Amino acid sequence: MAIIGNKKYQERINEHLAKYPDKRSAVMPLLYIAQEEYGWVNDEGIAEVAQLCDMDATQVKSIAGFYTMYSEKPKGKYWLQVCTDLACALRGADELHHELLHELGIEEGGTTEDGMFTAEHVMCLAGCDRAPMLQCNFHFVEAVGGLTMAHLRELIAAARQDDKTLQKLIAKWRDEVNKQVQQS
């Protein structure tokens, strides 16, 4: 599909474009929409965003290249990002990161053969209080006592079942964390 003329995004695109006096200011939110549609920021997406923002495709590509949250390579359905910055590193994030790659049988930044998972390490996700921190498709995944490989295996299995099971699991862990926070 495309994002231009796609009913699914029409409203959001218009909203973003209307937000700024200058169309090119909307380039970043629109790149996210392109990424949502194609799973990554591909050349079609670049061309469409360039058209929407009235910019040269080169400039759009440049922006996509500068920010790490735009992926310029195809990604799996689930994009797992393990923080290995200082706080998380102190809580064993490096091991977690390596074990995760091992579990999935991929290299850093790689994608599983079934196209389900991409895993990579990233800089601070601003969730240091719950280190080691992991993001799945840009949403925090957290668990009481901190994420362990056991959690991740459960997460992978749930995702392989279906998306609903996965979301339920993530929500359950979050509830547990919140409950604990309230109690303390």
Add this chain to the structure above:
Amino acid sequence: MAETKLVTITIDGKAYQVPAGSNLVDAAKWHADNDIPVFCYHPKMAPVGMCRMCVVELGMVEKDRATGEVIMENGQPKVRWMPKLQTACTQVATDGMVVRTDTDKVKAGRESVIEFLLTSHPLDCPICDKGGECPLQNLTMAHGNGVSRMNFADKLKLDKHVPLGDLIYLDEERCIQCARCIRFQDEIVGDDVLAFHERGRRLQIITKSDPGFDTYFSGNTTDICPVGALTTADFRFGARPWELTDVPSICPHDAAGTNISLSTRLDRDFGGRAMIKRVMPRQNEAVNEIWISDRTRFVHHFTRSDDRLQSPMVRRGERLSPTVWNEAIPALAEVLKAANGDVAVLAGGGASNEDLWELRQLLKGLGSERLGAWTTHSGAELLLEVGVGKGSNLGTLGKGDAILVVASDLEEEVPMWYLRVKQAQDRGAFLAVANHRPTRLAEIASQTERKVASQTERKPLVGKSVLYEAGKAAHWLNDLANSDPELYNTLKDAQNLVIIAGAEGLDWDGGRALMQAAANLLIAGGHVGKPNNGLMATLPEANGMGLQYLGYTTQNALDIIKNPPSVLITAQCDPLGDDPTAGSWMSKVNTLITLTLFPDDTTQRAAFALPVQSFAERDGTFINGERRVQRFYTAQGPMGDALPLWEIIARLRERLGQGRAKVSAAAVMLELSNHLPSFNGIRYKDLAQVERQYPDVGGKDLYYGGTAYQNKGGLGVQLPTTADNGSAPTTGTVNLPEVKQAKKGELLLIPTVRLYNRSHIMRPSALIANRVAKPFAALNNADAKKLGIKHGDRVEVRFNGGQATVTAQVSDSTPQGVVFVPRYLADTPTPMVITSASVVKVSDAVAVQ
């Protein structure tokens, strides 16, 4: 820079008076002869402070707050130094500024920057095209540490052969990320088709345009790139800079008269003769600054194409067969004698002044004055009266000034003027663009602001784009005071006004009417006889102006067409290839003599075809559209038996008893300028005069402005107009011609100009082949519908004298009732002037590959 206030700055202990607000790097170079090393800074672009190479110690003389007196300490003014090194390129000269460039601290700063830049540099200078003229190499020699502390294994490996397009290659490892190339495209050209991708050490240059690196000025980035990261596909691995001899020359392609330098070498590929290896800009701030278009840079291969005519040919029966000059010249003399004065010349804008003079004298000796100009433009005589005033420089137009470009697609016709006009608008000049179809420049004119990535503020722009009815340029301009008084007054009342006229959609009568209307507006506003005011025209080729000065006119050409002479000499023009209707009058000529670079359509009918040398093989002069007489020098070895056009004629004249043949182009110029008062007696040596130009680019330091050349061949001499000389021009009547009408069921065919086409001169440059548009005809949606034509269909355009099979381009930007057919794209000649034509579908879009 003349009127600005001067301030005192101290550099390395010496005081200098410099204009307030001038950039410190520029000021140090110009006034103190102190070369502060730079990589990212470029005198033609805004500073960005990215590379840190230009660090200096910076301080301010302290003054007593109360009294404003300079505080003294030990008999010296007390200086408050900034605690850290500062980048000179981001400083502007202010009163009391104190700069040190020779301290240990500065040296250490420079050394560290170089070391940092070299941490991952490939150091492949021995195979790098820039080696020998590389800013990084030079600055490393000057400021670098002899040894590296880097671990070789940590060196980043990146792609070394990335084609950004057909013309430019990127070596990612060599790039030092100064962004000069990006900023050039963004700030100077306004096509932001280059950008950085990724960040940190992986930062690279990319382009996503289609075709890649899509601009007419891409080659300039290779000159300003301070390393060998950007190279041209033309010169890449072609020669080492130190083997090259640089010969001053002039771009032969258009009226800008761009100053170039032909880098030549005795080359195996050219039989050991001197051969052009590359074309480089030569600084002339009044003409092209330090820029050249890609056509100027990449279209030089025709000069040594095997397709060129290489020996004199004489017709024997049906066929032209080769002969030698010693036989051709006497035979020609016989023909001319027998003509009894019934001879005429048609000359194109490629012939030099010397050529045109000899031809003129030849005809005079034979008793004829029929000197015709073979050109699409007419009314050039007005340029001698109200052309831009002596001392004009488009580079100085700005706020309060106005420019009108009418009936021209300037980017395609004279790209250098396009660039300079666009920049004048950047500086605040009012830009009006009028045409019967949208053009790139019109788009620029209608922008109200421009955002340059490297600068935070948006530049407000003033301008207007106007669409008039097809072919009605003269009508529009003549009636402007009534139809659009606001625009008329803006132009008329501007401080300075320059009008650039083209000839799109106009025949000779229409063109003359347009020029007269433009002259009237200029005269009405007092915009004549002074610098930065007056008329310019996009005369085709390099010497359209010379034709006019030497007495070759379109009026005479018209007369030649109406009453063809017994003997016609065509000089560097191809009437039969240019105009499908030329055959009808040409058939009345008994003997056709053609002086030509290539065997062309006219050659096929000629009794004599005589090979002339190209601009690269000989000396000569052209007069550009701003009436600047400029000299080009012999650079390349000759092709076959070709001779300079003037020499062929000089020999012929000698044979005819018209006096001894002159021995050099300089001698021809001497005679010419002694006879024609408009030339003011100029000599070759006057044309070779140079002076220091600001900014001082192209000196032995290569980092300041890039590899553009210092001008050692001459800045040329601008001829004054009659208005400059004090004779007040008077407005003339505009003889509005009847606008051509299409026949019933037909469309009005309007020829247009494309920068890249398939003319004889372009074809040998294989590099640009992909950039040449496929032959097309542009139609309006409604017309196409009526004719049952869809976008992309194969169509036949039929007109008086021929037809062309092309692809239909259907859009709303083409006005109704009109079909635009670019010249020199199709395989067969297409019309040179506006005419009626039918467009018939041949096959479907799908059938076209």
